[in-house]
Amino acid sequence: MKMLHRIKQFFLAHEPMRHPRWELIIMRVVLALLAWDMHSNWTASYKDPVQAVQLMVTNAQHADVMESSQPKPNGLGLLVDFSFLSNDRIEKRLRAVTAASLLLYIVGVPSVISLAIPMFFCLGVATLKNSQGFIGHTAQVLHLALLSVWLAGAWGWWRARQGKPLPWDFTQGQFEADITRQSIAAGYVVSGITKLVFSQGTWFSSAKYLPLHIVKNTEMKYLDAVNPTALKHDWLPQLMMEHPLLCQLLFGAALPLELFAFVGLYNRRSAALFGIALIAFHESVTQLMSLSFIFNKALLLVFFVAPWWWLFGRKPTSLPTIPLASQA
């Protein structure tokens, strides 16, 4: 019982995360950079920082929204026709304002102002692209996070006007980080619930077919750019077919991770543990299926794991006092 109490205390003690200012700046920088990917696709070269910076500048100059209609409107596209965003004059101006706004966001201008245009432009373009008859989910976690930061900014501004404090006596930045983390965790929990419902409980057993999907994804990745380096893992499906239990264990472990991702909201320890586990899961999928999940991994690293805080920001008193067995 005492051990159970300790484990519960370790994972579920609610200790609101009071990020120091320098950590909030890291979060702002990363969010702004990720938001800029929509206009530059720089994350395609994230392993080469020099080239990534070049792409941020050069690609953005040639970025062009080509979708000029919404044949199958989705989301806000049901209410607003976002095809005006493909008008080059509007698009170029909005992109320039977005770049300036993101810089203002980084230097600390309130998100309700500085993120308004970048967030609506991102959501508008993504909605337009997703209104062509298919939905891309690559940046969904990022766009939900951006929307959440902006909503938290608006809520904080309204509370301040009323002279009321934010929940848990958070500062505005801490509140925005908390809400962002909640939105990221929500995506995982919903994914876990849907997996259970869609697969009617057969998710674990059907994971033995994973090698088939590795073959498909590897060949699709090769055909994207006709780049033979994408075929470097083409030996893997055979190995996995010989060890079906390996597939089942790998993907079987992901379901509870997703379903219980909300545990990562309680305190720094559970956030770090769930963050690391989910990054490890994404990375294994990246290696096996050639799917990047770069936005998920970056957001988990910054908002959940925060290695810089564990290295430089943690004070000895910031861990809760857990009663020793003899004292309990």
Next chain:
Amino acid sequence: MPTFLQRIPFLYHWSLVVVMALVVPLLTRKSDKPGEFYPFSNFPMYSRFEPQTYYVYVRDLKGGPVSVAALFGTSITNVKKVYDNKLTGQKKKAGPGIKKADLSNEDRSQAASETLQWLVSIAPKAAQPKVQALDGLELHQVDIEYRDSMISKKDVTVGNLPFPTPLLP
């Protein structure tokens, strides 16, 4: 805000879960994309691993594979999604009770041709001369099946788009 709601930890999180897992799927159940109201989505990556699947790819009329990323600024995944969507359209035209697998070669060819026209229509302006320099495009469908611990593949040309062709507006 009611006091009982204030007591729920991570209220925003659970509100999003209810919206994405329950409200959006309920409201969009009769739409083309149930569960989707971007950026609110209940989409689970790999919710089901089926024992058979397929992908598509693009070749020029000389037989060489075409890089859709370099020429059209998109991915094979998106090409497949569009093709799948066009097949769904053909299925609806074919009438109730018809499955995608039952569609005729003509129906598939029509879906493939429309997919290739879409692909050409989204080519960035800078890449359009390179696209027009190709004689035309072919869409290939590769069916993959897992049976008796073996993977088998079948590659079929489902449609083509010779140039010059009037492009979709």
